[in-house]
Each structure stands twice: as C-alpha cells, then as structure tokens.
Amino acid sequence: EAGVTQFPSHSVIEKGQTVTLRCDPISGHDNLYWYRRVMGKEIKFLLHFVKESKQDESGMPNNRFLAERTGGTYSTLKVQPAELEDSGVYFCASSPNGGGTQYFGPGTRLTVL
Amino acid sequence: EDQVTQSPEALRLQEGESSSLNCSYTVSGLRGLFWYRQDPGKGPEFLFTLYSAGEEKEKERLKATLTKKESFLHITAPKPEDSATYLCAVQRYSSASKIIFGSGTRLSIRP
Numbered sequence: 001e002a003g004v005t006q007f008p009s010h011s012v013i014e015k016g017q018t019v020t021l022r023c024d025p026i027s028g029h030d031n032l033y034w035y036r037r038v039m040g041k042e043i044k045f046l047l048h049f050v051k052e053s054k055q056d057e058s059g060m061p062n063n064r065f066l067a068e069r070t071g072g073t074y075s076t077l078k079v080q081p082a083e084l085e086d087s088g089v090y091f092c093a094s095s096p097n098g099g100g101t102q103y104f105g106p107g108t109r110l111t112v113l
Numbered sequence: 114e115d116q117v118t119q120s121p122e123a124l125r126l127q128e129g130e131s132s133s134l135n136c137s138y139t140v141s142g143l144r145g146l147f148w149y150r151q152d153p154g155k156g157p158e159f160l161f162t163l164y165s166a167g168e169e170k171e172k173e174r175l176k177a178t179l180t181k182k183e184s185f186l187h188i189t190a191p192k193p194e195d196s197a198t199y200l201c202a203v204q205r206y207s208s209a210s211k212i213i214f215g216s217g218t219r220l221s222i223r224p
Contacts, residue, residue, distance in 0.1 A: 004156070033210070042117075043157070043200070045211035056210035091156050101147065102212060104156035 002026065004105035006092050012111045018080040021108045023092030025074070031055075031095045032075050033102055034067060038088035046090075049075060050098060082112045115140045117215035119201050125221045126191055134186040134218045136201030146184050147212060148177050149200040157200055191222045 005024045013019050025032045034046040046065070047057040051072035060067070064083070069075040079086055089109050093102040116139045126132055138146065145164050149157035161170040163179035170177045174195065176187040186199055198219045202212040 033212075035212075042216050043214040045213070048210035056208070058208075059211065093156075098210065100145075101159055101162050103159060104149075106154075106156045 004092055004094050004103055006090075006105040006108050008108060009106065010109045010111075012113065013082055014113050015084055016081045018078065019082055019110060021077045021079075021090055021092075021110070023075045023077070023105060025092070025094030026096075026103060029094035029096050029103075030072065031098050031102075032069060033093040033095075034075070034077055035059075035091040035093065035104075036088050037091070038085070043091065046077075048098075055098070079110070082110075084112050086110060087112045115203065115205065115213050117201055117203055117213055119199075119215035119218050121218060122216070123219040123221070125223065126188075128192060128222055128224050129190050131187070131189045131191070133188070134199055134201075134220070136184040136186070136215055137182060138184070138201075138203050139182075140203045140205055140213070142206040144204045144206045146179055147202040147204070148175075148184070148186055149202065151198045151200055151217070160199075188220070191220075193222045193224050196220055196222045 007022045032049040035043050037043045045059040048055045049069045052069045066078045089107045091107045093104045095102045118137045120135045148160040151157045161177040166181045178185045198217040200217045201215045
C-alpha cells in the first residue's frame with residue numbers, strides 16, 4: 001500500500017512569490033491534515049479536511065495560506081505571497097477515521113529567500 | 114493550555130545499553146497519546162497509540178507505557194538502527210482533528 005506522498009520535496013522561492021504544495025493521502029483515507037515545523041520548533045497543526053470539507057482550520061497562520069481538497073482526494077496548500085517566516089517543513093498526514101492514528105508524508109521543505 | 118514536554122532532548126547510548134525516554138503531558142480530556150519515530154529528512158513514522166493509564170504496547174525493542182501524567186518509551190538492548198528522533202504527541206477529545214507534538218528526543222546509538 002502506497003503511503004502519503006508530497007510534492008515537491010524541496011522548494012526555494014523569493015519573498016513575495018507564490019508556492020503550491022501538494023499532498024496525496026493514502027487511498028481510502030477521508031481525513032487529511034496539514035502540519036508544519038518552522039525554525040526547529042515542534043510540529044504544529046494547520047488544518048484538517050474530511051473528504052473535501054474543512055473540519056478544523058484553527059492552525060492556519062493567516063490568510064496568505066489557502067488549502068483546498070477538491071473531490072476529496074489530493075490536497076494543495078498555497079502560500080501567496082510567501083514571507084520569510086513561512087520557511088519550514090510542511091507535512092501532510094492522513095487517517096481513515098477522524099481522531100485516530102495519522103500517517104505522515106515525507107514533507108516539503110520550503111525556503112523563502 | 115495543552116503541553117507536551119519530552120526529556121531528555123538528546124540521548125547517546127552504547128549498543129545494548131537500555132534506557133527510557135520520557136513524555137510529560139498536560140491536556141484536558143486525553144483521547145490518545147502517540148509515539149512516532151522520525152529519521153532525518155523524513156516524515157514521522159507511527160509507532161504506538163496509547164489510550165488509557167496502565168496501557169502498554171510493544172514493538173521489537175520498544176515498549177511504550179502510559180500513566181495519567183506521562184508516558185515512557187523504553188528501549189531494550191538498542192541497535193544503531195534505532196538511532197532517530199522520537200516524538201511524543203497527544204490528541205484531545207474536544208479537538209480530535211489535531212495532534213499536539215512535543216519537541217522530540219534525539220537518540221543516538223553507538224556501535
């Protein structure tokens with residue numbers, strides 16, 4: 001069974017540019033989560049989808065971040081415009097049932113110069 | 114406020130030298146406590162879920178235990194391939210969407 005995949009693995013952009021990260025969850029998992037780790041700190045929750053609906057987006061830092069999950073399959077996380085403090089590793093996770101164990105992808109390392 | 118504190122930050126052991134990692138937590142309405150392993154450049158890899166005080170789970174050389182205030186990850190006779198960062202995380206009933214992570218323990222096993 002394929003695990004959670006994320007694309008790209010690395011992205012380097014300049015301040016003010018736009019970047020879109022993609023996550024493909026494990027097949028059949030209705031629940032999809034986004035997390036990020038910045039500046040060597042703890043991994044922090046961003047938001048949670050159930051199918052294509054946002055269940056909890058309390059962790060989204062500001063309105064420069066937009067997450068979508070059209071069709072309830074893969075998800076994208078767009079940062080527009082990117083700021084220096086957005087640099088970090090963005091992880092995606094999925095689970096078959098909400099509130100249960102979450103399975104993480106390898107992450108996308110975002111560097112904003 | 115929910116809090117997860119892991120200790121020590123880093124631990125170096127000789128191969129075969131058993132030890133324990135600690136995770137102290139403060140959370141209202143614990144739904145579950147998770148242990149993950151993370152290798153450099155990779156995402157967290159699920160190890161265990163513990164739901165209630167007194168519960169224990171084992172996998173190879175690892176054993177996780179849970180009390181009302183903390184969890185321990187015991188490593189018995191570790192091997193170099195056990196070197197990784199071990200993350201503890203909690204989930205609340207009232208906010209079952211998200212996992213709250215600790216900062217992790219970097220474990221290094223010398224041959």
